[in-house]
Amino acid sequence: MANNSLAFTNNVFEALCSYLNDNCIIYRQIQHQATYTSEESSLARGEDLSIDGKALLMKVDDQFHLFVLSAAKKCDWKKIKERFNTKKLRFATNNELFQLTGLVPGSMPPFGRPILAFDLFIDESIIKNEKIAFNAGLLTESIVMQVADYLKIVNAEVFSFSIDK
Structure with missing residues (x-):
């Protein structure tokens, strides 16, 4: 089973990189030690915690949705x-x-369809930044890209759903 899960996880990473490349998005890919929290990830990337896009899979009524907010905030x-x-x-x-x-x-990238089969909701804390950084389907791979490019290629609703920690 471990081999199947690794293949599935690598497919998310590979699908994400292909999607970015197909859409001519400039991004920085960073390999690092496995990180399990947003704080560990931002340190490994050398980026501020505020640009870290924390992706949360949540069940609303009977449907799962993906919510993305700055890791410096809480839901x-x-x-x-x-x-x-x-x-x-x-x-x-x-x-x-x-x-x-x-x-x-900790490995969930901030992408709904076509990468992950969920409706995507982005908090206003993300659009206030120039960059977004996130683990890209693996605990050892991160991507940093411009928020403007991110918003161009995701189909998401933006609304305010964060508060200060």
Whole structure:
């Protein structure tokens, strides 16, 4: 099973790089030791935590959605519940994350379709930065790119759902 999960994970990384290349996006790829938190990742990349795009897979009612916010912020559950007019909201479990994506916590890139099969929602904290940095489907591979380019190639709704830590 480990070989299958590694292949699935590599496919996300490879699909992401291909998608960026196909769309003529300039990006910096960084190989580093495995990182499990946003803080570790930003240190490994030599970038500020505020440009780190933290991707959270969350279940809203009966649907999973991907939410991206600056790692320097925390998720405001109330704003998401208001946006979706629901009381049912939770993080995907590690098992659900793996079953739905083949990924482990900390490796989720901030991309919905066509990379990952989820609707994508981006917090305003992301669009205030010039760059976005993120683990790219692997705990050992990161990408840094311009936010303007990121926004050009993702199909996402932008709204405010973060608060200061």
